[in-house]
Amino acid sequence: MTKDIESTILKAASSVFVKDGYDGARMNVIAEKAGINKALLHYYFRSKNHLFQMVFERLMHDFFSSIYREVSMDTDFRTYLDNFVSIYLNTISKRPYVIRFMIWELGHGSGTVNELIGRIMKKWEIKEIPVITAVQRAIDRGEIRAVDPIQLFISLIALCIFPFAARAILENKVEGLKVLSKEFVEARKEAILDLIWNGISLKEDDR
Amino acid sequence: MTKDIESTILKAASSVFVKDGYDGARMNVIAEKAGINKALLHYYFRSKNHLFQMVFERLMHDFFSSIYREVSMDTDFRTYLDNFVSIYLNTISKRPYVIRFMIWELGHGSGTVNELIGRIMKKWEIKEIPVITAVQRAIDRGEIRAVDPIQLFISLIALCIFPFAARAILENKVEGLKVLSKEFVEARKEAILDLIWNGISLKEDDR
DNA sequence: GTCTATAACCGGATAGAC
């Protein structure tokens, strides 16, 4: 079926683009990986650029929907935080290369990609960022200290993403560290929650 | 002087490689930027690969020496933390593209770059990571809670680096955010120190 | 739809004059 081969190609293309980036990726490598030849690749996806855009949009959609799906807001903040960190780390650790790829490709001021991200954001109708909303509400309710919600949002994402983005450097620098191991991912979850929760919970004086 | 033109070339090459990566960089663009032509470029730096290695090593050296220079260990941990975060953020915000570049290029399992980082580490004789040592000592002295030093090290770096690595996405998602502005950098310093310090300081119960 | 062959182009590298 035609749908079948298209999805095979997209899968092959994803793996190559994510690893080598747009400039480093080679159409013949993608073709081989998909079990076809270059001509057929162009038959299905007119050009490298076009194929890239399909892949990129698909990756972003997959990534963000994995995360923003099913983190319920209808809980106290502590529970929200637990769920968020757990889901975020699970999602990322299953797609360790994607983060690096996104940081790289999104970093080009190049219009192409920026239009893409704009379109995707609109498509999902994401107006405000859920985490920021949740933080603000927790502050209003007196569940946490009055920190800057945007800074806390950035910190939270940073703590989750960084070890995977910088995996190569970290594993090189820290003896025996295996970022993708089940043990590290779980330890990381605990460390993040411990740091954040202690970092933002109300002090004795405030109560 | 020959030293002069070499440094001009390296400067031009740095800016191009850092923005476009190895695969995306073009020798003629570098040549133009340096005010010479391709032939001369090859005369001074045999090949693209060789030029890249010079640039890469220089960038890493510049970056790490900026940071590990002059953060004195002979203070209490709170002061150490203040200094570290301040210097780290100043260094990064002056080289916003370098982080993205390093994450990308170091992410290739490709031997070339991994050998490079190995050589550089040896060159500086970095055996243990200073931050980890400092954290461990602070714990031993009872200055902070007994957290995992490696996790805290990762968290600290993550909080400093991430906003600059993910600058494009953040500025796109958060209305009006200007990561490189003096105001943001200063606000970020405070937010990091506030979060970390509250996150690791001794609780009432422990005293 | 699928393939082989090839066009068209680009970019790193070199030859050789000055």
Add this chain to the structure above:
DNA sequence: GTCTATCCGGTTATAGAC
């Protein structure tokens, strides 16, 4: 040391048979 002209391999893309 510096330049122009050119080579040559590799890569995207297409033509055209089946």
